[in-house]
Amino acid sequence: MRASGAEQVEEAVADCVAALAAVREWEGVRAGRLEWDCRATAVHIASDLIAYAGQLAGRAQDAYVPFEITPDDGTDNAGLLTVIGTTGTLLAAAIRTTPRAVRAFHPYPFRHANREGFAAMGVAEVLLHTHDITEGLGVRYEPPTELASFVLTRIFPHVRPGPTPWQTLLWATGRGDLPGREPVGQWRWSNNPVLRSERLDLEGVTPATVADLSTGGDGGYEWVGSAPADGTRVGAGLMVKQYEEGTFHPEWTMYVLVRREDDLALGAMGFHRAPDGDGRVEIGYDLVEGARGHGYATEALRALSAWALAQDGARTVTAVIDRANVPSQNVVTRAGFTRVTENAGEYAGEYVYEIRR
Template sequence: MHALGAEQPAERVEEVVADCVTALRAVTDRKWEGVRAGRLEWDCRETAVHIASDLLAYAGQLAGRAQDAYIPFEMTPDDGTDNAALLTVIETTGALLAATIRTTPRAVRAFHPYPFRQANREGFAAMGVAEVLLHTHDITEGLGVRHEPPAELASFVLTRIFPHVRPGPTPWQTLLWATGRGELPGREPVGPWRWSSNPVLRSERLGLEGLTPASAADLGTGGDGGFAWAGSTPADGTRVGAGMMVKQYEEGVFRPEWTAYVLVRREDDLAVGAMGFHAVPDEDGRVEVGYDLVEDARGHGYATEALRALSAWALAQDGVRIVTAVIDHDNVASQGVVTRAGFTRAGEDEAKGEYLYELRR
């Protein structure tokens, strides 16, 4: 994975569109209509129109701040638009999406149906890059032309909207396999598939924003994870937790809703800490939570507020019965947080100097 700072979302959209246009420009003299695009039911021309339509639709969702549905419009090329002109349409709609991403504030979310009914600018950028990458592949495959895009583009997509997919030999091979377009040694073929943006929960004063593998990798190596932090830098515990998330991703057990959440103060969009789950719930319906705050944000009730919201969400999920927290004997402040959030002391490990707290459904 690459450092987040090197992965500017708008630039990635521009790069993938340029790669697409370069690949397809070499075959504009061929017949696209009536030639099936790879494994799709569409022909190559319909697929090219779909690329442009998706880029415009994603720009529209962000620009219009859509909250409950897709904005009701569609793009249709003029009659007589040839293949070369259709590439100009792709370039134009790609430029519109890139410009929208650059001018959309970080905290903005817009509607996308799967799986959490929202995505931020980086999520829409990753979706746009995915659409262009995959459908350029479909078209070139249909026309019998070999094309392999830059690995960085496939990695950008995988680490943002395919967090549940264990990395494979190369990012491009992995993305093709994850979308039912290729094979990977030792893995079963993929049938129906979906991508996944990061989840966001809300409390009275905070947004709890689930980390993507890309953000976790950046935090774990000293970056800011794409957030502005109160007090300028995240706490050490946040970096440790982010490293745990990266390991889960590399092992193929990362699940976006059971990851770490960055606590973002809604009034000023500053991150004040992180809170999240150590792993997915176990077979007994238990899930463990951990958290920390930057020093400048302590004493304002943020941890208690976030823990109430995250615990309530967890206990509302199927099969989850108990949320637990393990706290050192001498961490009196954290003991107060869990107690105010409704947890009760349920055990003690004297050898380790730890208390076990639980909140039950």
């Protein structure tokens, strides 16, 4: 899994231009359920594409780069499509030339996104607003399934998959209905979170990442020792199941531990699920063999458990460790956890550690 998203942006833009090139009259026609007319919506597509390219190219960290695009007076519909094609090319180029670890400003929900996030947002803007324009003009439009899936599995992790990716995306953005689900009024996509410790970036996974990891892929990372540990793949499989059930939480998920000095992934750490009604949340972790013995697990555990205990609804972080796994017991102890009990019955031989707010 090494797709940066550039090819998806190019494909979405080409699909948009082909769909709209067959339509002659845009002027004064309202774009579907939007307040804009079709021309203004087309300008908006180009504006978003160039804005995202600017964020990545400028490595913006605190706000949007202060510029905008305005078509020349007299630009006709064919000219607008040229602008969309050009700005799409610029975003794809920015994605291709941006290193994997770089994140630039985007206001929600975590005030940053990586190149794949900007690609997914760009594709979403193109697909959805092409739909708005064609809906206003009474023209049927349906993009390639893979593009809708690309968007959903990157920036809509909280949305349970539906009958088809395109139907699901339309429903998730208030543009359609799905059987058995209430209509969506307000909505917002979600880029993945990233936490920082002294030496590591803890990168929250997306459904696309865990799907790849669970089936033997690299998740889009270069790993110490060339591959993730078995426990990481097992944890990824659990996250895939949560996504399919609609219980995937972008923050209460698995985090890949990436060493900043060389951008190598060395393990994963994360929560089994969101905190329960008593404010308890269980954490687990796994490092590749070549990264053990350097304090990375302890460092990451301190950072992630401290973050968790600062969130509303979380009061206790627990870790369940096999009695024979002394190195892991040492990790949680150094991170501030205390052993509180030993499991019995089916889970006999496991110690339960916890740290409280």
